[in-house]
Amino acid sequence: MEELKNELKSDEQQEFSAQPQADVSQVVQQLTEAEGDEQADVFSDILTEAEPGTVALLLESLPLDERYERWQQIEPEERVDVLSLMRADPRLGIVKKMPDSELDLLFSQLSPEDLIDWSDSLPDSITDRALAQMGERQRKHFELYDQYDENEIGRYADHQMLVLNPDSTVAQGQRFFRRIDLDCNDHLFLVDINDKYIGTVRRYDLFKADVETLLSELIWADSRFISADSSLIEAAEAIEHSRELELPVVDDEGVLIGRMTLRLATILVREHYEAQLMATAGMDEHDDLFAPxxxxxxxxxxxxxxxxxxxxxxxxxxxxxxxxxxxxxxxxxxxxxxxxxxxxxxxxxxxxxxxxxxxxxxxxxxxxxxxxxxxxxxxxxxxxxxxxxxxxxxxxxxxxxxxxxxxxxxxxxxxxxxxxxxxxxxxxxxxxxxxxxxxxxxxxxxxxxxxxxxxxxxxxxxxx
Amino acid sequence: MEELKNELKSDEQQEFSAQPQADVSQVVQQLTEAEGDEQADVFSDILTEAEPGTVALLLESLPLDERYERWQQIEPEERVDVLSLMRADPRLGIVKKMPDSELDLLFSQLSPEDLIDWSDSLPDSITDRALAQMGERQRKHFELYDQYDENEIGRYADHQMLVLNPDSTVAQGQRFFRRIDLDCNDHLFLVDINDKYIGTVRRYDLFKADVETLLSELIWADSRFISADSSLIEAAEAIEHSRELELPVVDDEGVLIGRMTLRLATILVREHYEAQLMATAGMDEHDDLFAPxxxxxxxxxxxxxxxxxxxxxxxxxxxxxxxxxxxxxxxxxxxxxxxxxxxxxxxxxxxxxxxxxxxxxxxxxxxxxxxxxxxxxxxxxxxxxxxxxxxxxxxxxxxxxxxxxxxxxxxxxxxxxxxxxxxxxxxxxxxxxxxxxxxxxxxxxxxxxxxxxxxxxxxxxxxx
Missing domain, CATH: 1.10.357.20 (SLC41 divalent cation transporters, integral membrane domain)
Structure with a gap:
């Protein structure tokens, strides 16, 4: 055992060493205290390590001119993730400053789900520009989500989920879980030929069952769903009170349109409380720390x-x-x-x-x-x-x-x-x-x- | 397909029908508007359906005398879960009213983790009474967690997790996931003989690998941990910014002591913001809506x-x-x-x-x-x-x-x-x-x- 440990140490050191998760306030301190050109170096070091959510918080903590300079250091393929995790006003500030060519590149990577979220605060002209970069199918999706208003969970539901018919087998279900690596995913949703939600199969049950079994036999007796017209905070509470990682979101005709996840709930709860805090002083949760x-x-x-x-x-x-x-x-x-x-x-x-x-x-x-x-x-x-x-x-x-x-x-x-x-x-x-x-x-x-x-x-x- | 649907309908109706997740405010309305004996009936209907978190919110929304009457309707085996999800002051109010015999029964079902959480607000005499109901091993655990103070994540880390040695095989790892149904669980933590954390194996990688492979070969290059002395809100943010459901919590000697989950993060974030909101009026997040x-x-x-x-x-x-x-x-x-x-x-x-x-x-x-x-x-x-x-x-x-x-x-x-x-x-x-x-x-x-x-x-x- 001791040998193994040593072997591991020498063998694995190059490709792996476990690190503590970085603390945002420390990184903010480092970045904001660096001056002039030095800041660019500090930021590029941070970029190799930090998650998009941390980068988003960092950019928000910089004054407007420094913020845009640092923004330009971010690789094009990272930009959508970072912007999606920023508050609406700082995001809009950056989008407005970007030259058209970069903007079109950005929008070409944007999913309809992201655009829905952004469009709540983007001027219509920019939303239209983004839609123009999308394919027919994506535009259709956007219009579908856009039917729900800004306080309905149907608008923001996650559309990446595992869906099968009840006459599929356990083997098919298991293959799904092996092939697809989704966040907050331990349910498989069953729908009929009209996409109407029938019930949920838990991964835990799926991997214990015989591979020949039909999924219809594994439907979880405690299957629950959230209505697409539920408010955001209701949906967040539903998933918090359930002990699940995800719940299906179903429209008023019973059609499965997406899923609510625990991850989405943490974001919505934080936004809700930020909104309440800011409201006590007559302000808005989207407000920029450094508004012009x-x-x-x-x-x-x-x-x-x-x-x-x-x-x-x-x-x-x-x-x-x-x-x-x-x-x-x-x-x-x-x-x-x-x-x-x-x-x-x-x-x-x-x-x-x-x-x-x-x-x-x-x-x-x-x-x-x-x-x-x-x-x-x-x-x-x-x-x-x-x-x-x-x-x-x-x-x-x-x-x-x-x-x-x-x-x-x-x-x-x-x-x-x-x-x-x-x-x-x-x-x-x-x-x-x-x-x-x-x-x-x-x-x-x-x-x-x-x-x-x-x-x-x-x-x-x-x-x- | 249409046939199957009909078959499902008649066949499954008895044992399964998907329901929307209940909305707390509606249940509060029903319960608080019911008067006298009628309230007992409404509440027992609710109990058959509602999650412990909902029951906890419901109890808190009742005046003290009604609250204790309804509390007595809850089955002994449900009580620990409900109390654990209540705010500290209402929880203490109920514990103080309970006769000694019921209290001892309650404490005999309490885990060291629950008691740590409760003990922050319980008088020492009641904590000692609870400890007396515990076995030697559980008491040891309690003392272990109690080393960390009320603002350190080491105190509240979840101790139920999947842990193996690096020389275990993929087959052993898969068996763990098949056998144990944990919330927010998609990682397996590897430790050495001294319980020191070595690295993480993702379930996704585990189920794609050959069953003979050693786990040491599957260690995730991006393994991260949280230090046990991190503050609660730092730990919550770490898991939110990572895109994981869980992160290992490690003490200052590198020993794996528990895990931080996305679920725990949602609870901590909510408590943090409630504390901030209440603090603006000089109050406490544990305060009872109906304090004496x-x-x-x-x-x-x-x-x-x-x-x-x-x-x-x-x-x-x-x-x-x-x-x-x-x-x-x-x-x-x-x-x-x-x-x-x-x-x-x-x-x-x-x-x-x-x-x-x-x-x-x-x-x-x-x-x-x-x-x-x-x-x-x-x-x-x-x-x-x-x-x-x-x-x-x-x-x-x-x-x-x-x-x-x-x-x-x-x-x-x-x-x-x-x-x-x-x-x-x-x-x-x-x-x-x-x-x-x-x-x-x-x-x-x-x-x-x-x-x-x-x-x-x-x-x-x-x-x-």
Whole structure:
């Protein structure tokens, strides 16, 4: 045994030595710290080793001019894979910069599946250019997938899969698995002459069965499928909750159109959460880390504008009480505290709701229980912080009435915040709006307006 | 063919009919809307169909008392799987309620791997109770995994894998794959007599090779491994960027201790993003949707307290300018707008940074380019909104100076917000702090203080 080990060492060293998988952040560090021409060398070293997904992340982490220079170092046959794994905006940035001849070469290597994915963000003129590079059959495929809209899994289903008829033999099925090396593949899908999905045969069962057996006898009793019009996140969850690597995707007439894989699920889940994270600041998951300044400014301006309207609403609320403010200036000093505590408490309830909604755990059936729970938590914290803030404020301005006023305002605003934190996302969901995007703006508006109104309103009653 | 189809239909209908994978939100709706005894019936119907992951999500979506009632309907042999797939807090809630006899039965079915995962959140006394139910060998395993801390993949690696010596034959390898039905399994790992990892044999190569061949001849030239002390998210990304279903996890002496799978990656990625989402509101990914009110209130109180300190800091800033505020009450009306626009602009930069950091795309090498870009975007929007807000404010209070003051304050605050949005997360990262958790509090403090100070400071200079 010891001998063998040594033999292996000397024998295999040339052609094989196991390596740890590279860490993206280290490679980013190396690349971004290299300057000028040195960067080109570092990048070409990386290219010999790195997976396309890593290269995609690397390119995104470079400013636009450096990014395009490095892009040109990538071999033509690697380019489609790298671009497919980039976010939509950086991908579009590169495609727009490429000369027509390179673009045509790129598109000639593009599959209809890739183009579907890209076309969500490409201008129509570029999509048409890409279609022109495709053969008749590929164009047909593109149109087939293009029937489904951007939130339906039918659009993105993987079309490479093992399909046989139920009267094929186990030997034929085994040959398929031996010949074809697909990712996330351990099922064989059976279809009838009209391509309608009949059931699934597991590789595990297939390789234990007698080679003469018909596949129809091996159909897995637990065969499941995903409807082509399921949303992306539903499809991702279906495969995560099943314990399978792949599930067939079937259209509304029962025809097998593709498969959903665990690999695709990881990509969709990541995109989903990135979208939620970016939405909290009014941005988009496709946004480029290095957007051109004018493009970045224009996109963000919309969100700032919406926020400005809500800020003016808060100001208008304060404006109602100019009278008491001019007489008791301490009110102006303390009023941000009331708004801020309400905002934080509300965002805690809202975040809990958004997490639950992402997993499908919130429905009209449990919303009243949730409301009760959140209102309980909000009121308990409201009482606690009303007392603390009331005492500090009373002592600061040496004014007991001020302490009472701010305490009451805090308590009311935190209770309202809990209610709004639960109800705002529910109402948004009812109208098919994304709670992660607009939830926090609406919530902050509520807590600002209620906070300022109760605080200054109580002050008007008690001081004037 | 048509005949066969009909034959299949009548023949197979009893034992097989393909079904769509169930959608969690629909099941949640059904269950939560059912009242009283009816709910028990609905739940037992669901149990016959649903995967443990779905059952776990369902239980979490029920209020505590209903949740425990439904829990009792689950068969003892299903319980470990369901609990393992729940979030830590709801799981702990159920474990704490279970009578000792049931608990011992539960623990007797628990694997060391499950217990490692659970023990991160279980009180030591309960972990010890579970260990007491285990055999000597299992306890040893537990201690082995327990050497790694909660952020190292060595702790959670999957220990079920196919391992052989390099002098085994292809026939032996094929027999392994035929006999053992593992999830995410298409590699065979080769180790020497000291359990040191030598290399990987792919199933695809194995089933094409001659049965007499030695496995050492089939070692995959592209064999990669993950170090046991890699962080969870690094390990998840390694498997996502590789195009494999599994990668071996190897300790610092080269010993193969387990494997990382694509399945585990999907779970870790989801937990990572949930943690980030919850952190933005100062909460934890393990938090229960229905925490007991006192527990929920206590946990959230910490975050509210931190926020209160920053709010008082903002108030103290305003307090410096009581003099000008008492003379020009319009300042009190407009000042929230300055703070709010800065806060939103800063959170846009911060969110972009957090997304980039999650993917390892930000390093000291590209931070200056990012700063330049964000400052450009921030200034451009600063100029735009300074003009708009200045004009509206000047017109509202019929006071040109007021318009100029607020315009300047907006411009300065939005530029500062861009700088803070980039630098705050960089500094937090340097000190190994989570930017998603503390980033927004620090940022808001900066934009509040700078916003109030510039606005009221300029007013003091120009009005007094």
């Amino acid at each position: 300044i004018t493009v970045g400014a224009r996109r963000r301006a919309v969100w700032l504008g919406i926020n400005l309207m809500t800020a003016f609403l808060a100001s208008a609320t304060i404006g109602l009480f100019e009278n008491v403010l001019s007489q008791v200036v301490a009110l102006a000093v303390l009023m941000p505290i009331v708004a801020s505590m309400g905002g934080i408490a509300g965002s805690q309830s809202l975040t809990l709701m958004i997490r639950g909604m992402a997993m499908g755990q919130i429905s009209s059936g449990n919303v009243m229980s949730l409301l009760k729970n959140e209102l309980g938590i909000g009121s308990l914290n409201g009482i606690l912080w009303a007392i603390i803030i009331g005492m500090i404020s009373g002592w600061w301005f040496n004014d007991t009435i001020m302490g009472i006023i701010i305490g009451c305002a805090i308590l009311i605003n935190m209770a309202v915040a809990a209610i709004a934190g639960v109800m705002v996302p529910m109402i948004l969901q009812r109208f098919n709006q994304d709670a992660a995007l607009s939830g926090s703006v609406i919530l902050t508006t509520v807590t600002d307006v209620v906070g300022f109104f109760t605080f200054l309103g109580l002050a008007t009653i008690l001081y004037l | 009110i006192t527990v929920g209130a206590r946990r959230r109180a910490v975050w509210l307290g931190i926020n209160l300190m920053t709010a008082f800091l903002a108030s103290a800033t305003i307090g410096l300018f009581e003099n000008v505020l008492s003379q020009v009450v319009a300042l009190a009306v407009l000042m929230p707008i300055v703070a709010s626009m800065g806060g939103i602009a800063g959170s846009q930069s911060l969110t972009l940074m957090i997304r980039g950091m999650a993917m390892g795309q930000i390093s000291s090498g590209n931070v200056m380019s990012l700063l330049k870009n964000e400052l450009g975007i921030g200034s451009l929007n600063g100029i735009l909104w300074a003009i708009i807000i200045g004009m509206i404010s000047g017109w509202w209070f019929n006071d040109t100076i007021m318009g100029i003051i607020i315009g300047c304050a907006i411009l300065i605050n939005m530029a500062v917000a861009a700088i803070a949005g980039v630098m705050v997360p960089m500094i937090l990262q340097r000190f190994n702090q989570d930017a998603a958790l503390s980033g927004s509090v620090i940022l808001t403090t900066v934009t509040d203080v700078v916003g109030f100070f510039t606005f009221l400071g300029l007013a003091t200079i120009l009005y007094l």
